Amino acid sequence: MFDELSRKLDIALAKLRQRGVLTEPMIKEGLREVRRVLLEADVNYTVTRDFLGRVQERALGEAVLRSVAPGQQIVKIVHDELANLMGEGRPTLAWAPSPPTVVLMVGLQGSGKTTSAAKLARRMARENRSPLLAACDLQRPAAIEQLQTLGTQIGVPVHAGAFGGDPVATARAAREAARAGKHQVLIVDTAGRLQIDEELMDQLRRVKEAVSPQEVLLVADAMTGQEAVKIAQGFDQAIGLTGIVLTKMDGDARGGAALSIRGVTGKPIKFVGTGEGVDALDAADPQRLAGRILQMGDVVGLVERAQAAITLEEQAKLAEKALGPGRFTLDDFLTAMRQVQKMGPLEQLLKLIPGAAKLSIPAAQMDPRRMKHVEAIILSMTPEERRNPAILDGSRRARIAKGSGRPVAEVNRLLKQFKEMQKFMKEMKGMMGGLGRIPGLGGGFPGTPFGR
Ligand SMILES: Nc1nc2c(ncn2[C@@H]2O[C@H](COP(=O)(O)OP(=O)(O)OP(=O)(O)O)[C@@H](O)[C@H]2O)c(=O)[nH]1
Numbered sequence: 001m002f003d004e005l006s007r008k009l010d011i012a013l014a015k016l017r018q019r020g021v022l023t024e025p026m027i028k029e030g031l032r033e034v035r036r037v038l039l040e041a042d043v044n045y046t047v048t049r050d051f052l053g054r055v056q057e058r059a060l061g062e063a064v065l066r067s068v069a070p071g072q073q074i075v076k077i078v079h080d081e082l083a084n085l086m087g088e089g090r091p092t093l094a095w096a097p098s099p100p101t102v103v104l105m106v107g108l109q110g111s112g113k114t115t116s117a118a119k120l121a122r123r124m125a126r127e128n129r130s131p132l133l134a135a136c137d138l139q140r141p142a143a144i145e146q147l148q149t150l151g152t153q154i155g156v157p158v159h160a161g162a163f164g165g166d167p168v169a170t171a172r173a174a175r176e177a178a179r180a181g182k183h184q185v186l187i188v189d190t191a192g193r194l195q196i197d198e199e200l201m202d203q204l205r206r207v208k209e210a211v212s213p214q215e216v217l218l219v220a221d222a223m224t225g226q227e228a229v230k231i232a233q234g235f236d237q238a239i240g241l242t243g244i245v246l247t248k249m250d251g252d253a254r255g256g257a258a259l260s261i262r263g264v265t266g267k268p269i270k271f272v273g274t275g276e277g278v279d280a281l282d283a284a285d286p287q288r289l290a291g292r293i294l295q296m297g298d299v300v301g302l303v304e305r306a307q308a309a310i311t312l313e314e315q316a317k318l319a320e321k322a323l324g325p326g327r328f329t330l331d332d333f334l335t336a337m338r339q340v341q342k343m344g345p346l347e348q349l350l351k352l353i354p355g356a357a358k359l360s361i362p363a364a365q366m367d368p369r370r371m372k373h374v375e376a377i378i379l380s381m382t383p384e385e386r387r388n389p390a391i392l393d394g395s396r397r398a399r400i401a402k403g404s405g406r407p408v409a410e411v412n413r414l415l416k417q418f419k420e421m422q423k424f425m426k427e428m429k430g431m432m433g434g435l436g437r438i439p440g441l442g443g444g445f446p447g448t449p450f451g452r
């Protein structure tokens with residue numbers, strides 16, 4: 001699913017992710033690349049343009065340019081906006097106030113209507129909704145048989161019309177049968193055509209009228225890209241749709257259909273077909289689909305957690321301390337460390353930071369117990385000592401060691417690391433000019449568990 005798109009987006013975004021500092025031209029250049037990839041994947045032009053507008057606006061925002069690992073944040077923004085393209089949340093089916101709820105499956109020939117009807121029925125059976133299938137594609141004997149076979153396979157009854165019969169009458173009878181049989185859901189399979197034509201639309205309109213469906217789902221083949229979008233528009237104008245079932249997402253669908261169909265038609269993708277088997281139907285989840293496209297869930301998760309752990313105010317304060325006119329003190333060191341701790345188990349977190357795996361960080365430094373020790377040592381200092389560690393002579397160090405229950409050697413080591421970090425902060429300040437950079441995330445943080 002989305003393999004090609006996924007790979008190309010990864011390459012496009014890699015350039016942004018690898019940079020520690022991003023400027024506006026770099027972001028614009030990177031997003032131009034993303035644009036090219038989306039258009040190549042057959043995403044609708046207008047959808048692409050609006051999408052990039054939103055991404056760029058957010059990416060150029062203060063918060064990203066000034067943040068640590070801005071490239072990672074852009075990955076997250078792209079991810080979120082991709083999800084937004086496909087929907088707000090997980091869409092649900094509309095249920096009838098009194099059963100049966102009727103779901104009408106429509107679409108072009110071979111798009112996967114019959115298969116999807118059976119898959120949906122299986123899903124409903126699993127949810128104990130006692131479904132009934134209706135075979136209203138009466139143009140080919142094989143079509144009726146196909147649904148009957150699938151019905152037997154999944155243990156769902158099929159109300160079938162006779163070959164050559166009237167689909168409208170069959171649909172009406174099926175609805176009656178569903179009510180009489182106390183079926184909660186009726187799923188109606190219909191005939192397809194090679195292209196949208198007035199005769200098919202007229203028949204569907206009459207079937208629709210006969211069963212008053214809560215849902216009219218267009219079954220569209222994801223492999224056809226923007227063609228699927230055009231088909232959806234055509235069906236919506238002719239009979240009115242409530243949602244889309246995007247099939248054959250397991251194939252090498254380029255992404256154009258999935259990413260454009262909602263933006264263009266305003267109809268949500270409700271299900272995605274991911275195989276030929278009767279279980280291969282997923283409820284569409286925009287977040288998950290975006291995750292499949294941008295296979296960087298680790299980055300997205302990390303940025304989310306970091307954002308949750310470090311409040312903006314804290315970030316501003318730390319950046320000010322680290323790079324502003326003030327001095328970076330042991331108190332700040334402790335605050336930064338606690339924030340890093342709040343983000344979760346360190347080893348796990350480190351794995352999430354691209355490049356961090358390459359840093360040689362002794363396991364002991366990542367040990368949460370060691371963090372406790374560092375904390376104990378710093379808290380055993382007086383406020384004056386924390387502000388000005390230069391006054392820490394031998395006797396003071398001995399007192400701190402005793403107070404914290406740690407050996408003097410460890411106190412010394414911590415102070416040495418802190419000094420290195422102060423130096424690093426100063427260098428970085430010189431290097432980066434006025435740009436803020438928050439310690440703790442990817443940017444290197446000597447003397448702490450993230451140190452180089
Ligand atoms: N790989 C894959 N194949 C699918 C999927 N959905 C349907 N198919 C296959 O697509 C072919 C057509 O599916 P049908 O369900 O018969 O399509 P239809 O829309 O009912 O076709 P007509 O009744 O002829 O209009 C079958 O071989 C299905 O197995 C899917 O999500 N993934």
Ligand SMILES: [Mg+2]
Nearest residue numbers: 113114137143
């Ligand atoms: Mg069929």
